[in-house]
Amino acid sequence: MTTNLMQAVNALETLYPLRYAESWDHPGLIVGDLCDPVDSIVFAADPTMDVVEDAIASGANLLVTHHPLFFRAVHEVSGLGVHGAIVNKLVRAHCGLWVGHTNADAAWRGVGMAAADAFGLQDQQPLKPIDDPSTPHAVGLGRVGVLPEPISLEQFAQRVAAALPSTQYGIQVSGPKDASIRTVAVLPGSGDSEFARVNALGVDCYVTSDLRHHPATDQMQQAIYESRMRAEGIALGNGDAQTRPVLINTPHSAIESLWFRYALTDVPDAIELISGSRPAARWNSTPTDPWDFTI
DSSP states (O other), rough: OOOOHHHHHHHHHHHHHHGSSOOOOOEEEOOOOTSSSEEEEEEEESOOOOHHHHHHTTOSEEESSOOOOOSSSSSSTTTTHHHHHHHHHHTTTOEEEEEEEEEHHHSSSSSHHHHHTHHHTTTEEEEEOOOOOTTTTTEEEEEEEEEEEEEEEEHHHHHHHHHHHHOSSEEESSSSSOOOOOOOEEEEEEEEGGHHHHHHTOEEEEEEEEOHHHHHHHHHHHHHHHHHHHHTOOOOOOSSSSSOOOOOOOOOHHHTTTHHHHHHHHHHHHHHHHHSSSEEEEEEEOOOOOOOOOO
16 A cells, blocks of 8 residues: 555644644645655755755655744745745655644654653653643643752753754753752743743753843843842742752754654654555754854
8 A cells, every 4th residue: 555645644643733833833734745655754853955855865755844944924936045946846856845843842752742751851741731632641832840860950961962963062051060950841942932931830950942142141140049039048939049940052953853753653653554554764863953063
């Protein structure tokens, strides 16, 4: 039996329901003829030209990415722009493009859970829960969990760095190296919009990406101030005199790419259940963050 693109899309959207997507997001099938066969899938963080050309050259007929090709409305897909050129290249090669963005962030065994698992978190719950009575699993953006035993911030940062695909600029850490880390919130992708939610939880560490100078500075200055007040017996914030949460800033695409460790198995399994045929699957782990070198 041969799987067609419609069957592959049905499998993907069972695993990563589009209803989980944020209101501003538009994931799902971006390019593809629903009748085309799917026997080879490539997973990648971003649908860059290099990634698309690699997928086509390998004979793949479906590219699954985390980041969208289009973040905003478009009015043409001509060769005048790189996005139009990518669409035309995919169409000519009969290679579909499906995007799992914030819907995959929130799904069970999705982006947030994959990162939290990779960092060793137990007893996890979503950071920003979604109520879905159709699943027995706790779903939603991000994850909050605990480490089996406390370790220092320096040790935990080393664990995070080791779990991520290698990039040119590594991770950045804000907080005392010897801070004790047990409770952790993880939000793959841009996360400074969720500082208030994370602060209310009183976790020891927040792992996310794209932390901007002013929000991160304000966050850490407030955390340091509250810890000093608690040391003087004035109850501000959560817990003892430790500064919390300390921050770990990760490369955006690297932390989100951890999802593919699950998707490489989960997606072919789901497609096989629907069509009776199992496609090959490969992860193009080439870094797609926009920075090529540091000085």
